[in-house]
Amino acid sequence: MMTHEHALRDVSLARQPVWYLPHGGGPCFFMDWNPPDAWDAMKRFLQGIPGQLPQRPKAIVCVSAHWIETSFGISSGEQPGLIYDYYGFPQHTYQLRYPASGAPWLAERMAALLDQAGIPAKQHPTRGFDHGMFIPLKVIFPEADVPVVQLSLLTGLDPEAHFQAGRALAPLRDEGVMIMGSGMSFHNMRGYGDPGFGPISDAFDAWLAITVEAEATLRAERLFHWEQAPAARLCHPPRAEEHLLPLMLIAGAARADHGQCVFTDRVMETTLSAFRFG
Numbered sequence: 338m339m340t341h342e343h344a345l346r347d348v349s350l351a352r353q354p355v356w357y358l359p360h361g362g363g364p365c366f367f368m369d370w371n372p373p374d375a376w377d378a379m380k381r382f383l384q385g386i387p388g389q390l391p392q393r394p395k396a397i398v399c400v401s402a403h404w405i406e407t408s409f410g411i412s413s414g415e416q417p418g419l420i421y422d423y424y425g426f427p428q429h430t431y432q433l434r435y436p437a438s439g440a441p442w443l444a445e446r447m448a449a450l451l452d453q454a455g456i457p458a459k460q461h462p463t464r465g466f467d468h469g470m471f472i473p474l475k476v477i478f479p480e481a482d483v484p485v486v487q488l489s490l491l492t493g494l495d496p497e498a499h500f501q502a503g504r505a506l507a508p509l510r511d512e513g514v515m516i517m518g519s520g521m522s523f524h525n526m527r528g529y530g531d532p533g534f535g536p537i538s539d540a541f542d543a544w545l546a547i548t549v550e551a552e553a554t555l556r557a558e559r560l561f562h563w564e565q566a567p568a569a570r571l572c573h574p575p576r577a578e579e580h581l582l583p584l585m586l587i588a589g590a591a592r593a594d595h596g597q598c599v600f601t602d603r604v605m606e607t608t609l610s611a612f613r614f615g
Contacts, residue, residue, distance in 0.1 A: 350513040351391035354615035355503075355591050357518040357584040358383065360402075360473045362529070362605070363423035364430035367475070375604055382600040382611065383476040389599075389613075395513030396440045396484040398447065398506065400587070401469030402520040402580040406459070409451060409502055410489035413444035413460035417487075420467040435471040440484035443514065447486065447506060454505035469519040488586075494578055496561045496585040503589025510615070516590050518583025522610045523572045529605040538607040540567040549588075549596035549612045556596065560585055584612065591615060 365376045366383075387393070403422055404410060417439050421431045444460050451458040470487050488506075491498055509516060522545060528534035544566040548559040563569055563581065573581050588596070591614030600611035 353394055353510045353515045354613050355516045355587045357587045357612045358473055359521050359609045359611055360469050360519045363426050364433060364472055367433060368427055368430055378602045380476055383473055386477050394483055394515035396443050398486050398488055398514055398516045399470040400488045400518045400583040401467055402583055403467040403469040404487060404489040405492055406489040407492045408457040408459050409491055411444045411447050411458055411460045412439060412464040412487040413441050414439045414462045415441060418465040419471055420465040422467050435475045435481050437481040438484045440486050443486045450505050456502055456505055473519055490579055490582050494582050496563060499582055499585040500557060500589035503586035507590045507592050518587040520580035520583040523607045524580035525572055525574055528607055532606050534607050537568045537571050541569060541572040542608040542610050546598040553593040556588060560588055
């Protein structure tokens with residue numbers, strides 16, 4: 338088993354980029370839709386991510402929109418089960434499997450980095466993998482042969498608190514760890530399928546792209562005040578912005594690295610995007 342000390346000593350490791358990725362609607366990549374090609378472009382994008390990495394990651398940290406704790410939670414079990422936290426989908430989608438192992442060594446390293454930054458965190462040895470993790474990673478690494486640790490969001494959904502946690506975890510990128518935020522750049526459930534939300538999602542998405550591509554200090558300032566963006570609260574209603582908050586942590590982990598929009602598509606009448614740093 339690889340320890341974090343081994344990772345730290347391995348000077349051959351290339352710095353991993355960090356990602357804010359859409360995880361789609363429930364188990365969308367593993368069922369039929371009408372129209373049948375609704376999620377195809379997003380699925381192809383996710384499938385292409387391994388080819389964009391400098392090398393295969395030793396492990397993955399996944400910040401999921403579907404886990405919120407009063408202090409940052411870290412999954413620390415050796416073989417977490419799955420949490421089917423989506424509702425009303427075909428029965429076969431509750432039989433999906435993703436037997437990726439956990440990485441207790443990485444959970445320890447994450448807890449230590451957060452502690453050094455004065456950020457409280459708690460390890461959760463019995464926490465399973467929710468669909469914000471296993472649905473996109475089942476597409477990206479279908480063999481489930483890369484260990485994964487999930488990281489929760491923080492109650493209150495404060496952008497700066499998540500940004501600072503990302504900064505604390507940034508050293509993992511030089512230790513062979515890929516950090517990904519799993520959410521949705523648009524997440525107003527009433528807006529999906531409504532053509533009137535097309536221009537609304539376009540305005541917010543354009544703001545996000547400009548923000549991500551900005552110089553790091555300006556980028557952080559804009560993200561801290563994301564509610565001032567065009568149509569911000571129509572795209573992420575009050576107290577429901579958990580699908581945007583992984584981006585704040587990812588931006589912190591990016592530090593000064595350049596950011597860019599790497600995927601955009603129109604799905605269910607709304608614009609959805611993905612972003613990469615580094």
